[in-house]
Amino acid sequence: MSTLADLTIHEALDLLDSREISAFELTQAVLSRVAATEDRVHAYLNLDAEGALAQAAKADKERLSGLQAALLGIPIAVKDNISTQGIETTCGSKILKGYIPPFDATAIKHLKDAGAVILGKTNQDEFAMGSSTENSGYGVTHNPWNLDRVPGGSSGGSAAAVSVGEALGALGTDTGGSVRQPAAFCGIVGLRPSYGRISRYGLIAFASSLDQIGPLTRDVEDAALLLSVLAGADPRDSTCRPNPVPTYTEGLDTGIKGLRIGIPTDYLAGQGIQPAVAKALKEALACLEEAGAELVELRLPHTQYGIATYYLIATAEASTNLARFDGVRYGIRIAEEGTLEQMYAQTRGQGLGEEVKRRIMLGTYTLSAGYYDAYYIKAQKVRTLIKQDFDQAFEQVDILVGPTTPTTAFKLGEHITDPLQMYLEDIFTIPPALAGIPCMSVPCGFDAEGLPVGLQFMAPPMEEAQLLKAAYAYEKMTRWNKRRPVLC
Amino acid sequence: MKYEAVIGLEVHAQVHTRTKMYCGCPVIEDTGQLEPNTYVCPVCLALPGALPVVNRRVVELGILTGLALNGTLQPVNVFARKSYFYPDLPKGYQISQYELPLMTNGYLEIETSNGIKKIGITRLHMEEDTAKLYHEAGKTLIDFNRAGIPLLEIVSAPEMHTVEEVKAYAMTLRDVLVTLGLSTGDMEKGQIRFEANISVHPEKSQKLGTRTEVKNLNSFRALAKATDYEIQRQISLLRDGEMVIQQTMGWDEQQGKTYPQRSKEESHDYRYFPDPDIPPVEIPTLWIEEIRNQLPELPLAKKQRFIKTYRLGHYDAQLLVADYVIADFFEETVGRRPNLSPQDIANWITGEIFRLLKERQLTLKESGITPPKLAKLLQLWHTGTINNNVTKVILAEVFNTGIDPEVIVKREGLAQISDAQTLNTLIDGVITAHPQQVTQYLHGKHAVLSWFMGQVMKETQGKANPKEVQNLLRIHLEQRRFS
Numbered sequence: 001m002s003t004l005a006d007l008t009i010h011e012a013l014d015l016l017d018s019r020e021i022s023a024f025e026l027t028q029a030v031l032s033r034v035a036a037t038e039d040r041v042h043a044y045l046n047l048d049a050e051g052a053l054a055q056a057a058k059a060d061k062e063r064l065s066g067l068q069a070a071l072l073g074i075p076i077a078v079k080d081n082i083s084t085q086g087i088e089t090t091c092g093s094k095i096l097k098g099y100i101p102p103f104d105a106t107a108i109k110h111l112k113d114a115g116a117v118i119l120g121k122t123n124q125d126e127f128a129m130g131s132s133t134e135n136s137g138y139g140v141t142h143n144p145w146n147l148d149r150v151p152g153g154s155s156g157g158s159a160a161a162v163s164v165g166e167a168l169g170a171l172g173t174d175t176g177g178s179v180r181q182p183a184a185f186c187g188i189v190g191l192r193p194s195y196g197r198i199s200r201y202g203l204i205a206f207a208s209s210l211d212q213i214g215p216l217t218r219d220v221e222d223a224a225l226l227l228s229v230l231a232g233a234d235p236r237d238s239t240c241r242p243n244p245v246p247t248y249t250e251g252l253d254t255g256i257k258g259l260r261i262g263i264p265t266d267y268l269a270g271q272g273i274q275p276a277v278a279k280a281l282k283e284a285l286a287c288l289e290e291a292g293a294e295l296v297e298l299r300l301p302h303t304q305y306g307i308a309t310y311y312l313i314a315t316a317e318a319s320t321n322l323a324r325f326d327g328v329r330y331g332i333r334i335a336e337e338g339t340l341e342q343m344y345a346q347t348r349g350q351g352l353g354e355e356v357k358r359r360i361m362l363g364t365y366t367l368s369a370g371y372y373d374a375y376y377i378k379a380q381k382v383r384t385l386i387k388q389d390f391d392q393a394f395e396q397v398d399i400l401v402g403p404t405t406p407t408t409a410f411k412l413g414e415h416i417t418d419p420l421q422m423y424l425e426d427i428f429t430i431p432p433a434l435a436g437i438p439c440m441s442v443p444c445g446f447d448a449e450g451l452p453v454g455l456q457f458m459a460p461p462m463e464e465a466q467l468l469k470a471a472y473a474y475e476k477m478t479r480w481n482k483r484r485p486v487l488c
Numbered sequence: 489m490k491y492e493a494v495i496g497l498e499v500h501a502q503v504h505t506r507t508k509m510y511c512g513c514p515v516i517e518d519t520g521q522l523e524p525n526t527y528v529c530p531v532c533l534a535l536p537g538a539l540p541v542v543n544r545r546v547v548e549l550g551i552l553t554g555l556a557l558n559g560t561l562q563p564v565n566v567f568a569r570k571s572y573f574y575p576d577l578p579k580g581y582q583i584s585q586y587e588l589p590l591m592t593n594g595y596l597e598i599e600t601s602n603g604i605k606k607i608g609i610t611r612l613h614m615e616e617d618t619a620k621l622y623h624e625a626g627k628t629l630i631d632f633n634r635a636g637i638p639l640l641e642i643v644s645a646p647e648m649h650t651v652e653e654v655k656a657y658a659m660t661l662r663d664v665l666v667t668l669g670l671s672t673g674d675m676e677k678g679q680i681r682f683e684a685n686i687s688v689h690p691e692k693s694q695k696l697g698t699r700t701e702v703k704n705l706n707s708f709r710a711l712a713k714a715t716d717y718e719i720q721r722q723i724s725l726l727r728d729g730e731m732v733i734q735q736t737m738g739w740d741e742q743q744g745k746t747y748p749q750r751s752k753e754e755s756h757d758y759r760y761f762p763d764p765d766i767p768p769v770e771i772p773t774l775w776i777e778e779i780r781n782q783l784p785e786l787p788l789a790k791k792q793r794f795i796k797t798y799r800l801g802h803y804d805a806q807l808l809v810a811d812y813v814i815a816d817f818f819e820e821t822v823g824r825r826p827n828l829s830p831q832d833i834a835n836w837i838t839g840e841i842f843r844l845l846k847e848r849q850l851t852l853k854e855s856g857i858t859p860p861k862l863a864k865l866l867q868l869w870h871t872g873t874i875n876n877n878v879t880k881v882i883l884a885e886v887f888n889t890g891i892d893p894e895v896i897v898k899r900e901g902l903a904q905i906s907d908a909q910t911l912n913t914l915i916d917g918v919i920t921a922h923p924q925q926v927t928q929y930l931h932g933k934h935a936v937l938s939w940f941m942g943q944v945m946k947e948t949q950g951k952a953n954p955k956e957v958q959n960l961l962r963i964h965l966e967q968r969r970f971s
């Protein structure tokens with residue numbers, strides 16, 4: 001049954017502003033949906049129902065007193081790797097069990113300043129390492145379109161919540177595809193902004209040179225709305241860019257007539273693309289052409305090295321980023337007996353999951369004396385080549401379009417014993433992440449089993465406005481995003 | 489066989505900026521005095537999600553030091569993660585510099601008994617201090633107040649050969665850092681720490697010996713003693729036909745011995761790589777030139793100038809230039825043009841004022857003495873208005889209270905009695921009262937003269953001009969010979 005919980009953010013804001021609904025009712029509707037579906041989906045690790053209702057009541061009062069704020073009274077879910085003051089933040093890991101941050105991430109501060117209602121923290125692959133949310137230390141999340149399927153990952157909890165109406169929008173994080181891939185699998189919109197567009201302060205790092213916070217929403221306009229709130233310089237994050245933040249919701253509907261859209265042929269041939277995905281892509285391209293865009297086939301020749309490059313750089317950074325989880329200052333400490341080394345070994349051995357330990361070892365190896373040049377330095381060189389691929393492509397075209405993932409949502413447990421197969425899921429999402437360019441996934445159809453397919457848009461650095469405009473035009477023509485899952 | 493030692497020094501100096509290296513927490517000079525874990529934040533505690541931001545002032549002071557050490561400055565500075573696990577290192581890595589340090593190829597001139605010598609400085613880089621561990625009753629407590637305090641690491645080339653050179657290098661470098669205003673140079677508070685790389689080889693051989701690294705030397709004394717001990721230890725090993733093992737050594741202050749900490753096989757692989765949280769810090773030439781204009785005169789140059797311009801002795805000049813506050817104080821006092829020589833002023837500063845500073849545990853700026861006041865006081869002393877002892881008493885009062893010396897002299901009636909008529913009457917009285925001592929004097933026992941001096945001083949509460957009294961006493965006594 002469709003309720004207030006199925007509204008987009010901008011629809012809800014219209015109703016709130018015209019006093020047809022209250023923020024309290026809206027949050028209640030979302031909490032009712034959580035009550036109805038959460039036992040099957042398991043999107044949340046930590047739901048703060050009481051806090052959310054209090055924030056909603058406060059938002060209603062503020063609206064009555066004439067306060068205007070971009071997200072006043074909108075219930076939003078937050079991925080568990082983003083620090084929330086006073087709310088347990090575990091990053092999906094047992095090692096952080098019980099850790100309550102004494103500060104808000106800058107992105108959370110922006111949300112709160114805009115009047116958003118924070119619902120709670122969503123499930124994820126531990127430390128954002130995974131593409132299925134099966135690597136969580138606290139159980140798996142199920143895809144609302146088919147409960148036997150994964151929701152994607154690592155922001156699987158956020159994507160499932162938005163898809164099923166357990167939140168109007170959510171924050172995820174994307175290191176190599178962790179916003180776009182679950183958005184594609186769950187039939188919603190997922191935006192990864194340019195590297196440095198949204199502050200990383202308070203985001204628990206996986207791979208610092210790749211991590212970006214991004215919104216998961218039910219349509220492109222909502223993504224634009226959230227990005228306008230979240231983006232901007234932050235003196236606490238030296239990698240955050242000072243570029244001014246436009247109101248991304250303005251000028252969305254100016255159309256794409258004459259827009260030059262590049263189709264990277266490397267994203268099509270021999271990459272294990274399912275026929276349903278290929279078909280959806282073909283239809284999408286026809287649609288864009290019909291809207292007046294000019295399609296140009298081109299090459300991104302270093303695409304094939306993306307995954308290898310990514311797994312060297314990301315794991316190298318992660319191996320040091322995760323060194324702080326040592327049982328000394330926060331989270332769990334397992335020190336049954338013995339020396340300091342044993343305390344480290346027990347705490348990290350038992351507190352961290354298999355995939356996390358695998359990546360820490362990979363990264364440690366990559367940075368080791370004697371291997372550093374062959375692996376880390378070489379990977380950095382290839383990263384530069386991949387960036388140049390995109391630079392050259394954007395000399396010819398305004399936007400690039402391709403599939404978000406080679407397949408639709410796979411079965412729970414299908415890839416769990418084969419990490420390499422799992423890594424291949426990120427083949428199209430990784431290169432733009434390495435290049436630091438803005439990119440997003442938009443629903444573009446369904447396969448024979450009714451599983452959603454995602455279309456990926458990519459734009460030059462800091463050209464989010466351009467990116468959103470193209471995605472918006474496509475969405476308006478197809479309305480794939482209007483379909484919602486029915487749990488059964 | 490004679491052996492030669494080859495020594496290089498690594499120096500870690502805390503930089504006293506307003507805030508820490510990568511966060512906004514205040515830098516407190518002596519964190520040992522604080523309530524533990526009160527000057528901390530998410531960044532220096534390495535809470536999940538916290539990010540470092542480079543303190544530009546440290547870069548500035550690093551450039552200043554690089555210029556003072558005559559080195560080549562790196563136009564693009566890269567910060568690197570140095571990884572190892574230890575509870576005093578909250579992130580599990582230290583943010584330091586590796587491949588592209590702030591400065592390379594510098595040198596420091598030191599003064600030894602063989603004259604001036606240049607010691608090469610391989611590199612200077614910025615990094616952060618660790619937390620402090622306290623081991624109590626089987627438990628370890630951690631204080632993070634010190635974590636994240638900026639450090640400069642300065643690495644010399646292995647170009648020193650004697651303990652004397654090592655000491656001269658360490659002290660000269662300390663004086664430079666104090667002069668540049670980035671350290672108070674207080675060794676007891678751990679603000680400057682040393683590590684010595686030491687090897688020995690037969691004097692005739694060109695081939696260097698196996699080196700050891702002696703860590704955690706926190707005073708000049710420990711540095712000198714440990715270096716000396718380690719050189720002797722290695723020489724006796726070689727004399728006995730044994731090998732020196734490449735390893736890290738500790739220094740046991742109580743026993744006066746170095747001891748092995750870990751060998752090369754156990755040494756860390758720090759897995760350095762550029763910190764992705766910190767974009768490279770560019771240092772444009774314009775910035776360097778701006779900083780170059782702030783470069784003060786360095787101690788050794790100042791010392792040479794003091795010797796030449798003020799005709800000071802080496803020793804006094806050295807004492808004055810060790811701290812630029814003292815050196816400036818000296819020069820300002822001289823600039824007041826009192827009628828006495830700079831050497832006299834230097835003597836008063838390095839003698840009585842240094843004694844007072846040590847006794848009261850104050851810095852010059854915390855005391856009441858200023859160059860104009862010292863100049864005035866010494867002027868009174870030089871003209872004989874007050875004598876030595878009275879000068880010391882007044883100096884102490886000025887030091888304590890800051891009251892003008894002339895005011896004290898007037899208030900206490902401390903002006904020296906030099907007036908001949910007053911003194912003649914006084915001396916006549918004393919001599920008449922002690923005929924026995926007069927007889928002794930006249931029989932050749934001239935030591936009695938100083939006894940009479942004492943009597944006169946007693947009568948005048950020490951205010952009589954001693955030179956004058958001595959003259960007059962002799963005249964008066966000799967007169968008795970004929971009466």
Ligand SMILES: [Zn+2]
Binds near residue numbers: 508529533
């Ligand atoms: Zn701090």
